[in-house]
Amino acid sequence: MKYCSACGMPLLKKEDFAKGDESSEFCLYCVDEKGEVKGAEDIFEGGVKFFMEQVGTDRGTAEKMVRKNMSMLPYWKDKDCEVLKGEMATDEEFEAILKKF
Numbered sequence: 001m002k003y004c005s006a007c008g009m010p011l012l013k014k015e016d017f018a019k020g021d022e023s024s025e026f027c028l029y030c031v032d033e034k035g036e037v038k039g040a041e042d043i044f045e046g047g048v049k050f051f052m053e054q055v056g057t058d059r060g061t062a063e064k065m066v067r068k069n070m071s072m073l074p075y076w077k078d079k080d081c082e083v084l085k086g087e088m089a090t091d092e093e094f095e096a097i098l099k100k101f
């Protein structure tokens, strides 16, 4: 299975891919209209909303979860992103929240 390089979302069907292009490494949410990958702030914010709406966490927990998730993805490793600095969920917290899906 493929996952989006920028947010970790599973890419299950054609429509999940950026621009519906199955050779893309990114999901439809992580690129703009021009097909360029969005900045860390935008992707971070999208992830925070996802956790708050889909999992029902508060904003603080959602931010810690997204920071943890994005910091595990190789795509962000060599990028210096302010938004990824700060408190992060522990492995235990991360696992516990992912189980709620």
Ligand SMILES: [Zn+2]
Binding pocket: 004, 005, 006, 007, 008, 009, 026, 027, 028, 029, 030
């Ligand atoms: Zn994505």
